[in-house]
Amino acid sequence: xxxxxxxxxxxxxxxxxxxxxxxxxxxxxxxxxxxxxxxxxxxxxxxxxxxxxxxxxxxxxxxxxxxxxxxxxxxxxxxxxxxxxxxxxxxxxxxxxxxxxxxxxxxxxxxxxxxxxxxxxxxxxxxxxxxxxxxxxxxxxxxxxxxxxxxxxxxxxxxxxxxxxxxxxxxxxxxxxxxxxxxxxxxxxxxxxxxxxxxxxxxxxxxxxxxxxxxxxxxxxxxxxxxxxxxxxxxxxxxxxxxxxxxxxxxxxxxxxxxxxxxxxxxxxxxxxxxxxxxxxxxxxxxxxxxxxxxxxxxxxxxxxxxxxxxxxxxxxxxxxxxxxxxxxxxxxxxxxxxxxxxxxx
Amino acid sequence: xxxxxxxxxxxxxxxxxxxxxxxxxxxxxxxxxxxxxxxxxxxxxxxxxxxxxxxxxxxxxxxxxxxxxxxxxxxxxxxxxxxxxxxxxxxxxxxxxxxxxxxxxxxxxxxxxxxxxxxxxxxxxxxxxxxxxxxxxxxxxxxxxxxxxxxxxxxxxxxxxxxxxxxxxxxxxxxxxxxxxxxxxxxxxxxxxxxxxxxxxxxxxxxxxxxxxxxxxxxxxxxxxxxxxxxxxxxxxxxxxxxxxxxxxxxxxxxxxxxxxxxxxxxxxxxxxxxxxxxxxxxxxxxxxxxxxxxxxxxxxxxxxxxxxxxxxxxxxxxxxxxxxxxxxxxxxxxxxxxxxxxxxxxxxxxxxxxxxxxxxxxxxxxxxxxxxxxxxxxxxxxxxxxxxxxxxxxxx
Ligand SMILES: N[C@@H](CCC(=O)N[C@@H](CS)C(=O)NCC(=O)O)C(=O)O
Numbered sequence: 032x033x034x035x036x037x038x039x040x041x042x043x044x045x046x047x048x049x050x051x052x053x054x055x056x057x058x059x060x061x062x063x064x065x066x067x068x069x070x071x072x073x074x075x076x077x078x079x080x081x082x083x084x085x086x087x088x089x090x091x092x093x094x095x096x097x098x099x100x101x102x103x104x105x106x107x108x109x110x111x112x113x114x115x116x117x118x119x120x121x122x123x124x125x126x127x128x129x130x131x132x133x134x135x136x137x138x139x140x141x142x143x144x145x146x147x148x149x150x151x152x153x154x155x156x157x158x159x160x161x162x163x164x165x166x167x168x169x170x171x172x173x174x175x176x177x178x179x180x181x182x183x184x185x186x187x188x189x190x191x192x193x194x195x196x197x198x199x200x201x202x203x204x205x206x207x208x209x210x211x212x213x214x215x216x217x218x219x220x221x222x223x224x225x226x227x228x229x230x231x232x233x234x235x236x237x238x239x240x241x242x243x244x245x246x247x248x249x250x251x252x253x254x255x256x257x258x259x260x261x262x263x264x265x266x267x268x269x270x271x272x273x274x275x276x277x278x279x280x281x282x283x284x285x286x287x288x289x290x291x292x293x294x295x296x297x298x299x300x301x302x303x304x305x306x307x308x309x310x311x312x313x314x315x316x317x318x319x320x321x322x323x324x325x326x327x328x329x330x331x332x333x334x335x336x337x338x339x340x341x342x343x344x345x346x347x348x349x350x351x352x353x354x355x356x357x358x359x360x361x362x363x364x365x366x367x368x369x370x371x372x373x374x375x376x377x
Numbered sequence: 378x379x380x381x382x383x384x385x386x387x388x389x390x391x392x393x394x395x396x397x398x399x400x401x402x403x404x405x406x407x408x409x410x411x412x413x414x415x416x417x418x419x420x421x422x423x424x425x426x427x428x429x430x431x432x433x434x435x436x437x438x439x440x441x442x443x444x445x446x447x448x449x450x451x452x453x454x455x456x457x458x459x460x461x462x463x464x465x466x467x468x469x470x471x472x473x474x475x476x477x478x479x480x481x482x483x484x485x486x487x488x489x490x491x492x493x494x495x496x497x498x499x500x501x502x503x504x505x506x507x508x509x510x511x512x513x514x515x516x517x518x519x520x521x522x523x524x525x526x527x528x529x530x531x532x533x534x535x536x537x538x539x540x541x542x543x544x545x546x547x548x549x550x551x552x553x554x555x556x557x558x559x560x561x562x563x564x565x566x567x568x569x570x571x572x573x574x575x576x577x578x579x580x581x582x583x584x585x586x587x588x589x590x591x592x593x594x595x596x597x598x599x600x601x602x603x604x605x606x607x608x609x610x611x612x613x614x615x616x617x618x619x620x621x622x623x624x625x626x627x628x629x630x631x632x633x634x635x636x637x638x639x640x641x642x643x644x645x646x647x648x649x650x651x652x653x654x655x656x657x658x659x660x661x662x663x664x665x666x667x668x669x670x671x672x673x674x675x676x677x678x679x680x681x682x683x684x685x686x687x688x689x690x691x692x693x694x695x696x697x698x699x700x701x702x703x704x705x706x707x708x709x710x711x712x713x714x715x716x717x718x719x720x721x722x723x724x725x726x727x728x729x730x731x732x733x734x735x736x737x738x739x740x741x742x743x744x745x746x747x748x749x750x751x752x753x754x755x756x757x758x759x760x761x762x763x764x765x766x767x768x769x770x771x772x773x774x
C-alpha cells in the first residue's frame with residue numbers, strides 16, 4: 032500500500048510540476064536556465080551553420096546571440112537546436128526552444144493556426160528558381176513541364192503550386208526531407224531547377240560542384256518575410272525578441288557599431304553637450320527602457336557591444352564580401368530605400 | 378484451480394489477513410497498474426488538449442477536404458494541384474503499400490535464395506552469401522538508400538543523353554521510360570481469355586492432385602497450367618489482331634512525355650530495402666533449415682527421394698514452421714521502414730503527411746491518421762501470417 036501512495040503522490044507531483052513549469056513566462060524560464068534555447072537551421076550558409084571551427088555563425092545565429100546578450104548579458108549563453116524545415120514547428124510548439132530563428136516565413140496561417148507570434152523581420156526575401164546555365168532559359172515562366180527539386184515542409188512547396196497554376200506550367204516537383212539531398216539531386220541532374228528562398232538559393236549555390244554553371248532566374252514569385260517566431264500568448268517575450276532586432280536597426284541608423292559603442296556611450300553621457308536623446312535612451316544612459324521590457328538597463332548596449340548592429344551582422348554573414356554576396360536590397364534601412372524600419376525608442 | 382485456492386485461503390488458512398493473500402494482492406496490483414496507466418494516458422491527453430487550446434490551435438478533420446495546393450511526384454490514383462488533402466494523403470498510403478508489397482515479395486525471394494546459398498556445399502557460393510549477409514545487415518538502411526539513390530543518379534546519363542533502346546525504352550537519371558499499353562475496344566475479350574486460362578489451370582491442378590493421391594500417377598500440372606494462362610490470352614489477342622496500341626515516350630521540352638516511367642526514387646527504395654531485408658530473411662531461412670533434423674534428410678534419401686524433392690517436400694515444409702513467425706516481423710519492418718523514403722524523395726505516406734502537417738498546421742490529426750494507418754496495416758499482416766502459420770503447423774496424427 033505504501034508503494035501505491037508513493038505512486039499517486041508522484042503522479043500528482045508530476046501533474047503539478049508540469050502545469051507550474053508552463054505557467055512561468057519564457058523570460059523567467061530563460062533567466063532561470065541561464066541560457067537561451069534557440070532553434071536554428073541545421074545548415075544554411077550565411078544564416079545558420081557551424082563555421083570551420085565548428086562554431087555556429089550566421090544572420091539568424093547573430094539574432095540568437097543578440098537575444099542572449101540582451102536577456103542574460105552574455106551572447107555566448109545560447110544553446111543551438113538545429114532542425115530541418117519540417118521539424119522546426121513542433122520544436123517551438125512543444126517548448127524545446129524559446130525562440131525559432133530559422134529563416135522562417137511569417138505567414139497568416141503560421142501566425143494563427145500554428146499558435147505562433149511573429150513581428151520582427153530580420154530578412155525580407157522571396158522565392159526564386161535556380162537552373163543550369165546551359166539550359167538556356169532566362170525566365171521561370173519557361174519552365175513548362177520541368178522537374179523541380181523542392182524541400183519538404185516549406186512555404187516553397189505551395190508557392191510552386193500557386194505559380195504553376197497561375198502560369199499553367201505543369202511542373203513536376205521532387206520533394207526531399209533535407210535540403211542537402213535536394214541540392215545533391217539537383218546537382219546530379221535529377222531536376223531542371225531548384226527552388227527556394229532567393230537567399231537560400233545563393234547559400235545552396237555555394238555548395239554545388241560548379242557554382243558558376245548555375246544562374247538564379249530573375250522572377251521572385253513570392254514574399255518571404257523571414258523572422259523569429261515565438262509561442263503565442265507571451266507578449267512580453269514577443270516584445271523582447273522584436274526590440275532586440277529593432278535595437279540592432281536603430282544602432283545602425285545612429286552609426287553605433289560594436290567597435291565604437293563605448294565611445295558613443297561616453298560621448299552621450301547624461302547631460303553631455305549635443306547628446307542624442309534617442310541614443311541615450313537606447314543605451315540606457317537616461318530612462319529605463321530596458322526595465323519596461325523586463326531586462327537590464329544596458330540590454331541594447333550588450334547587444335551592440337557583443338554582436339554588433341544589423342548592418343555589421345549582414346555584411347559579416349551574407350554581404351558583398353561573403354560567398355553569398357547578397358545586396359542589401361529590401362534589407363537596407365528605410366533611410367536608404369529599404370524596408371528595415373524600427374519604431375522609435377521612446 | 379481458482380476455487381481450490383480461494384477455498385484454501387478462506388478455509389484452512391483463515392488466520393492470514395486478506396491483504397496478505399497472494400491472489401488478492403495480485404488482483405489489487407493489476408487494478409492499480411491499469412488505473413495508473415489510464416490516469417497517465419488521460420493526463421497526457423488532457424494536457425495536450427489544454428496546451429493546444431491555450432495556443433489557439435483547433436482540433437478536427439475538416440482540413441482533409443481543403444484543396445492541397447501542392448503536387449506530388451508519383452501517384453497511382455490521379456492527383457493534381459486541386460485535389461483535396463485527403464486524396465493526396467490517400468495517394469501517399471497507396472504509395473507506401475505499393476513500395477511495401479514490392480519489397481516484401483522481392484526480399485522474400487532474394488532472402489530464401491541467399492539463405493539456401495549459405496548452406497551450399499560449394500565453397501564460393503556459401504562464402505559469397507555469407508559476405509552478402511554480413512555486409513548488408515550491418516549498414517544502416519538510410520545509408521543504403523542514399524547510396525542506391527546517388528548511384529542511380531550518377532550512373533545514368535542526363536535526360537538529354539538518355540540511353541535509347543530501339544526508340545522504345547529510354548533510360549536516364551530521371552527514370553526508365555517505357556511504352557504505355559492503351560487497350561482498345563476488344564481488349565476485354567483478351568482479359569476474359571486470361572481469366573478462363575487461370576480457372577482451367579486451377580481446375581487441372583486440383584484434378585492432378587486428387588489423381589496422384591488416388592493412383593500415385595503424376596501429371597505435369599505446372600507446365601500445362603502456365604501454358605494455359607499465357608497461351609489462351611495470346612491466341613485471343615492474335616485472333617482479334619492485337620487490340621492494344623502503344624504510346625511511346627518522347628522527349629519534348631524538359632522531360633519525356635507519354636509512356637510509363639519508373640522513377641529513380643522508387644527504384645532506389647526497392648533496391649535498398651530489398652537488399653537490406655533479404656539479409657535478415659536469409660538468416661531466418663538458414664536457421665529454419667538447420668533446425669530440421671538431419672535424420673529427416675537421410676530418411677528421405679533412404680526412401681529414394683531426389684535431393685530437390687527432399688528439400689521441397691520434406692525439409693521446407695518442416696522448416697516453414699520455424700521460419701514464418703520471425704518472417705512476420707521482417708514484413709512489419711519493411712512497412713515501417715518505408716518512412717525513410719522521404720530522404721530520397723519518394724512520396725510515401727510519412728513524407729506527404731509531413732507536408733500536410735506543415736501546410737495545415739494540424740500536427741495531432743495528421744500524425745493520428747498515420748498512426749492508425751500503420752497500426753491497421755501491421756495488424757492485418759500479423760493476422761495473415763498467424764493464419765498462415767496455423768495452416769502450415771505440423772498436423773499431428
Ligand atoms: N522561408 C521558407 C523556407 C525555409 C527553409 O527551410 N528553407 C530551406 C531551403 S533555403 C532550408 O533552410 N533548408 C536547410 C535545411 O533544412 O537544412 C519557410 O519558412 O518555409
